[in-house]
Protein backbone atom coordinates (compact mmCIF):
# COMPACT_ATOMS: atom_id res chain seq x y z
CA UNK A 133 0.00 0.00 0.00
CA UNK A 134 1.36 3.39 -0.94
CA UNK A 135 0.70 5.72 1.94
CA UNK A 136 1.35 9.37 1.15
CA UNK A 137 2.82 11.10 4.21
CA UNK A 138 1.28 14.45 3.45
CA UNK A 139 -2.28 13.51 2.68
CA UNK A 140 -3.63 16.88 3.63
CA UNK A 141 -2.01 20.04 4.82
CA UNK A 142 -2.69 23.48 6.12
CA UNK A 143 -0.26 26.27 5.37
CA UNK A 144 2.01 27.02 8.32
CA UNK A 145 1.71 30.75 7.79
CA UNK A 146 -1.20 32.97 6.92
CA UNK A 147 -0.59 35.16 3.91
CA UNK A 148 -1.01 38.86 4.65
CA UNK A 149 -0.28 40.75 1.48
CA UNK A 150 -0.19 44.03 3.39
CA UNK A 151 2.91 42.87 5.26
CA UNK A 152 4.97 42.99 2.07
CA UNK A 153 4.46 46.71 1.60
CA UNK A 154 5.31 47.36 5.25
CA UNK A 155 8.51 45.34 5.21
CA UNK A 156 9.64 46.45 1.77
CA UNK A 157 8.95 50.16 2.13
CA UNK A 158 11.07 52.69 3.99
CA UNK A 159 14.08 50.48 3.62
CA UNK A 160 17.26 51.18 5.49
CA UNK A 161 20.38 51.76 3.37
CA UNK A 162 21.69 48.51 1.90
CA UNK A 163 23.78 46.59 4.35
CA UNK A 164 27.33 45.55 3.60
CA UNK A 165 26.35 42.02 4.65
CA UNK A 166 25.50 39.97 1.61
CA UNK A 167 22.82 37.95 3.42
CA UNK A 168 21.02 40.95 4.83
CA UNK A 169 18.55 41.33 1.94
CA UNK A 170 17.29 37.81 2.62
CA UNK A 171 16.63 38.76 6.24
CA UNK A 172 13.93 41.06 4.93
CA UNK A 173 12.16 38.08 3.42
CA UNK A 174 12.49 36.26 6.69
CA UNK A 175 10.98 39.21 8.57
CA UNK A 176 8.14 39.34 6.09
CA UNK A 177 7.32 35.67 6.69
CA UNK A 178 7.61 36.21 10.43
CA UNK A 179 5.15 39.12 10.19
CA UNK A 180 2.75 36.77 8.41
CA UNK A 181 2.84 34.48 11.41
CA UNK A 182 5.14 31.74 10.13
CA UNK A 183 6.68 29.62 12.85
CA UNK A 184 9.82 31.32 14.17
CA UNK A 185 11.46 27.99 14.78
CA UNK A 186 10.89 26.81 11.21
CA UNK A 187 12.11 30.16 9.86
CA UNK A 188 15.29 29.99 11.89
CA UNK A 189 15.93 26.47 10.53
CA UNK A 190 15.08 27.60 7.01
CA UNK A 191 17.37 30.63 7.02
CA UNK A 192 20.16 29.12 9.11
CA UNK A 193 22.06 28.01 6.04
CA UNK A 194 20.99 30.82 3.70
CA UNK A 195 23.75 31.87 1.37
CA UNK A 196 24.29 35.18 -0.43
CA UNK A 197 21.30 36.19 -2.58
CA UNK A 198 21.16 34.24 -5.85
CA UNK A 199 20.57 37.22 -8.16
CA UNK A 200 22.14 35.24 -11.00
CA UNK A 201 19.32 32.67 -10.85
CA UNK A 202 16.69 35.39 -11.06
CA UNK A 203 18.46 36.98 -14.04
CA UNK A 204 18.77 33.55 -15.69
CA UNK A 205 15.04 32.95 -15.31
CA UNK A 206 14.42 36.17 -17.24
CA UNK A 207 16.75 35.12 -20.05
CA UNK A 208 15.82 31.57 -20.82
CA UNK A 209 12.97 30.80 -23.14
CA UNK A 210 12.01 27.26 -22.43
CA UNK A 211 10.34 26.67 -25.76
CA UNK A 212 13.72 27.30 -27.36
CA UNK A 213 15.38 24.53 -25.39
CA UNK A 214 16.37 21.54 -27.38
CA UNK A 215 13.85 18.91 -26.35
CA UNK A 216 14.67 16.86 -29.44
CA UNK A 217 17.79 15.49 -27.72
CA UNK A 218 15.59 13.49 -25.33
CA UNK A 219 14.22 11.52 -28.28
CA UNK A 220 17.67 10.48 -29.52
CA UNK A 221 18.00 6.69 -29.80
CA UNK A 222 20.84 6.75 -27.24
CA UNK A 223 18.74 8.74 -24.76
CA UNK A 224 15.74 6.42 -25.19
CA UNK A 225 17.95 3.32 -24.91
CA UNK A 226 19.21 4.62 -21.56
CA UNK A 227 15.66 5.24 -20.41
CA UNK A 228 14.59 1.77 -21.47
CA UNK A 229 17.51 0.28 -19.53
CA UNK A 230 16.42 2.35 -16.49
CA UNK A 231 12.87 1.02 -16.86
CA UNK A 232 14.15 -2.56 -16.93
CA UNK A 233 16.32 -1.94 -13.86
CA UNK A 234 13.27 -0.69 -11.91
CA UNK A 235 10.70 -2.82 -13.69
CA UNK A 236 9.13 -4.44 -10.65
CA UNK A 237 8.81 -1.20 -8.65
CA UNK A 238 7.50 0.75 -11.63
CA UNK A 239 4.97 -1.98 -12.34
CA UNK A 240 3.76 -2.04 -8.74
CA UNK A 241 3.48 1.75 -8.42
CA UNK A 242 2.06 2.18 -11.93
CA UNK A 243 -0.67 -0.34 -11.14
CA UNK A 244 -1.47 1.25 -7.75
CA UNK A 245 -2.01 4.68 -9.31
CA UNK A 246 -3.22 3.49 -12.73
CA UNK A 247 -0.41 5.43 -14.38
CA UNK A 248 1.59 3.64 -17.06
CA UNK A 249 5.31 3.27 -16.14
CA UNK A 250 6.28 4.64 -19.58
CA UNK A 251 5.03 8.13 -18.68
CA UNK A 252 6.81 8.06 -15.29
CA UNK A 253 10.11 7.10 -16.96
CA UNK A 254 9.62 9.71 -19.73
CA UNK A 255 9.08 12.48 -17.15
CA UNK A 256 12.18 11.43 -15.22
CA UNK A 257 14.18 11.39 -18.45
CA UNK A 258 13.28 14.98 -19.31
CA UNK A 259 13.20 16.40 -15.77
CA UNK A 260 16.48 15.09 -14.36
CA UNK A 261 18.15 12.74 -16.89
CA UNK A 262 16.73 9.81 -14.88
CA UNK A 263 17.79 11.21 -11.53
CA UNK A 264 21.32 12.12 -12.62
CA UNK A 265 20.83 15.90 -12.84
CA UNK A 266 18.83 17.31 -9.95
CA UNK A 267 20.63 20.66 -9.59
CA UNK A 268 22.98 22.14 -7.04
CA UNK A 269 21.38 25.52 -6.30
CA UNK A 270 20.40 26.14 -2.66
CA UNK A 271 16.59 26.02 -2.74
CA UNK A 272 15.82 28.24 0.27
CA UNK A 273 18.27 30.92 -0.87
CA UNK A 274 16.99 30.80 -4.44
CA UNK A 275 13.37 31.20 -3.35
CA UNK A 276 14.21 33.95 -0.86
CA UNK A 277 16.01 35.85 -3.64
CA UNK A 278 12.99 35.55 -5.92
CA UNK A 279 10.79 36.75 -3.04
CA UNK A 280 13.05 39.77 -2.66
CA UNK A 281 11.79 40.88 -6.07
CA UNK A 282 8.76 42.39 -4.33
CA UNK A 283 11.08 45.37 -3.96
CA UNK A 284 11.29 47.49 -7.16
CA UNK A 285 14.91 48.39 -6.35
CA UNK A 286 15.84 44.73 -6.30
CA UNK A 287 14.09 44.21 -9.64
CA UNK A 288 16.09 47.11 -11.06
CA UNK A 289 19.26 45.40 -9.91
CA UNK A 290 18.32 42.30 -11.94
CA UNK A 291 17.29 44.49 -14.89
CA UNK A 292 20.86 45.82 -14.81
CA UNK A 293 22.16 42.26 -15.18
CA UNK A 294 20.31 41.59 -18.44
CA UNK A 295 21.78 42.02 -21.88
CA UNK A 296 20.51 44.80 -24.14
CA UNK A 297 18.83 42.11 -26.24
CA UNK A 298 16.94 40.66 -23.25
CA UNK A 299 15.89 44.13 -22.11
CA UNK A 300 14.58 44.96 -25.55
CA UNK A 301 12.58 41.75 -25.60
CA UNK A 302 10.96 42.38 -22.22
CA UNK A 303 10.42 46.13 -22.04
CA UNK A 304 10.73 47.49 -18.52
CA UNK A 305 7.09 47.41 -17.40
CA UNK A 306 6.52 43.82 -18.45
CA UNK A 307 9.78 42.82 -16.82
CA UNK A 308 8.70 44.37 -13.51
CA UNK A 309 5.23 42.85 -13.67
CA UNK A 310 6.58 39.38 -14.40
CA UNK A 311 9.17 39.49 -11.61
CA UNK A 312 6.63 40.79 -9.12
CA UNK A 313 4.39 37.79 -9.88
CA UNK A 314 7.38 35.52 -9.52
CA UNK A 315 8.13 37.03 -6.12
CA UNK A 316 4.63 36.10 -4.92
CA UNK A 317 5.12 32.61 -6.31
CA UNK A 318 8.42 32.30 -4.42
CA UNK A 319 6.84 33.48 -1.15
CA UNK A 320 4.24 30.77 -1.50
CA UNK A 321 6.97 28.16 -2.06
CA UNK A 322 8.82 29.45 1.02
CA UNK A 323 5.62 29.01 3.04
CA UNK A 324 5.52 25.41 1.80
CA UNK A 325 9.12 24.92 2.97
CA UNK A 326 8.18 26.32 6.37
CA UNK A 327 5.28 23.86 6.56
CA UNK A 328 7.55 20.95 5.61
CA UNK A 329 10.05 21.93 8.32
CA UNK A 330 7.20 22.29 10.83
CA UNK A 331 6.15 18.74 9.95
CA UNK A 332 9.49 17.26 10.78
CA UNK A 333 11.50 17.68 7.59
CA UNK A 334 14.30 20.02 8.75
CA UNK A 335 16.42 18.76 5.86
CA UNK A 336 14.19 20.83 3.55
CA UNK A 337 16.30 23.86 4.58
CA UNK A 338 19.36 22.20 3.03
CA UNK A 339 17.78 21.08 -0.22
CA UNK A 340 19.59 21.83 -3.43
CA UNK A 341 17.86 21.88 -6.78
CA UNK A 342 17.41 23.64 -10.08
CA UNK A 343 17.95 27.38 -10.54
CA UNK A 344 14.15 27.65 -10.18
CA UNK A 345 14.11 25.67 -6.90
CA UNK A 346 12.83 22.33 -8.22
CA UNK A 347 14.12 19.36 -6.23
CA UNK A 348 14.83 15.66 -6.58
CA UNK A 349 14.39 13.21 -9.42
CA UNK A 350 10.88 14.50 -10.31
CA UNK A 351 11.99 18.16 -9.93
CA UNK A 352 9.09 19.04 -7.63
CA UNK A 353 8.62 22.46 -6.10
CA UNK A 354 8.16 22.43 -2.31
CA UNK A 355 4.39 23.04 -2.67
CA UNK A 356 4.10 20.05 -5.04
CA UNK A 357 5.88 17.88 -2.52
CA UNK A 358 3.41 18.98 0.16
CA UNK A 359 0.42 18.10 -2.00
CA UNK A 360 1.65 15.16 -4.03
CA UNK A 361 4.73 13.76 -2.30
CA UNK A 362 4.18 10.02 -1.85
CA UNK A 363 6.01 7.39 0.16
CA UNK A 364 6.59 4.67 -2.43
CA UNK A 365 8.88 2.47 -0.32
CA UNK A 366 6.78 2.69 2.85
CA UNK A 367 9.55 3.93 5.17
CA UNK A 368 7.31 6.74 6.47
CA UNK A 369 9.12 9.61 4.73
CA UNK A 370 9.13 11.16 1.28
CA UNK A 371 12.57 11.39 -0.29
CA UNK A 372 12.44 12.57 -3.89
CA UNK A 373 15.95 11.27 -4.48
CA UNK A 374 14.83 7.70 -3.90
CA UNK A 375 13.44 5.87 -6.91
CA UNK A 376 10.33 4.44 -5.21
CA UNK A 377 9.28 7.78 -3.71
CA UNK A 378 10.05 9.62 -6.96
CA UNK A 379 7.94 7.16 -9.00
CA UNK A 380 5.03 7.28 -6.56
CA UNK A 381 5.09 11.08 -6.32
CA UNK A 382 5.02 11.52 -10.11
CA UNK A 383 2.23 8.95 -10.39
CA UNK A 384 0.23 10.65 -7.64
CA UNK A 385 0.71 14.04 -9.30
CA UNK A 386 -0.49 12.78 -12.68
CA UNK A 387 -3.37 10.81 -11.22
CA UNK A 388 -4.49 13.82 -9.16
CA UNK A 389 -4.51 15.94 -12.31
CA UNK A 390 -6.73 13.52 -14.20
CA UNK A 391 -4.29 11.17 -15.94
CA UNK A 392 -5.87 8.15 -17.62
CA UNK A 393 -3.86 5.57 -19.51
CA UNK A 394 -6.65 5.16 -22.05
CA UNK A 395 -7.34 8.86 -22.62
CA UNK A 396 -6.83 10.46 -26.03
CA UNK A 397 -3.41 12.12 -26.59
CA UNK A 398 -4.91 15.65 -26.38
CA UNK A 399 -6.31 14.86 -22.93
CA UNK A 400 -3.02 13.34 -21.77
CA UNK A 401 -1.18 16.40 -23.05
CA UNK A 402 -3.38 18.61 -20.87
CA UNK A 403 -2.36 16.61 -17.80
CA UNK A 404 1.36 16.71 -18.63
CA UNK A 405 1.06 20.48 -19.11
CA UNK A 406 0.03 20.67 -15.44
CA UNK A 407 3.39 19.15 -14.58
CA UNK A 408 5.28 21.68 -16.67
CA UNK A 409 3.40 24.31 -18.62
CA UNK A 410 5.34 24.06 -21.86
CA UNK A 411 3.90 22.50 -25.00
CA UNK A 412 7.25 21.29 -26.39
CA UNK A 413 7.88 19.69 -22.98
CA UNK A 414 4.52 17.90 -22.89
CA UNK A 415 4.83 16.66 -26.47
CA UNK A 416 8.37 15.40 -25.89
CA UNK A 417 7.33 13.55 -22.73
CA UNK A 418 4.38 11.87 -24.45
CA UNK A 419 6.43 10.97 -27.52
CA UNK A 420 9.25 9.57 -25.36
CA UNK A 421 6.70 7.47 -23.45
CA UNK A 422 5.23 6.12 -26.69
CA UNK A 423 8.65 5.20 -28.09
CA UNK A 424 9.66 3.59 -24.79
CA UNK A 425 6.59 1.37 -24.91
CA UNK A 426 7.51 0.36 -28.48
CA UNK A 427 11.06 -0.42 -27.38
CA UNK A 428 9.76 -2.59 -24.56
CA UNK A 429 7.47 -4.50 -26.89
CA UNK A 430 10.32 -5.03 -29.39
CA UNK A 431 12.63 -6.16 -26.60
CA UNK A 432 10.03 -8.53 -25.26
CA UNK A 433 9.54 -10.12 -28.68
CA UNK A 434 13.29 -10.52 -29.08
CA UNK A 435 13.81 -12.21 -25.72
CA UNK A 436 10.67 -14.32 -25.45
CA UNK A 437 11.31 -17.94 -26.36
CA UNK A 438 8.98 -19.85 -28.65
CA UNK A 439 6.35 -21.88 -26.95
CA UNK A 440 6.10 -25.54 -27.95
CA UNK A 441 2.93 -24.71 -29.89
CA UNK A 442 4.72 -22.02 -31.86
CA UNK A 443 7.57 -24.43 -32.55
CA UNK A 444 5.14 -27.02 -33.85
CA UNK A 445 2.99 -24.58 -35.79
CA UNK A 446 5.33 -21.83 -36.97
CA UNK A 447 3.78 -18.61 -38.23
CA UNK A 448 3.40 -19.17 -42.00
CA UNK A 449 4.19 -15.50 -42.69
CA UNK A 450 7.65 -15.74 -41.08
Ligand SMILES: [Ca+2]
Nearest residue numbers: 363365367369
Ligand atom coordinates in the same frame (compact mmCIF):
# COMPACT_ATOMS: atom_id res chain seq x y z
CA1 LIG B 1 9.91 6.78 1.42
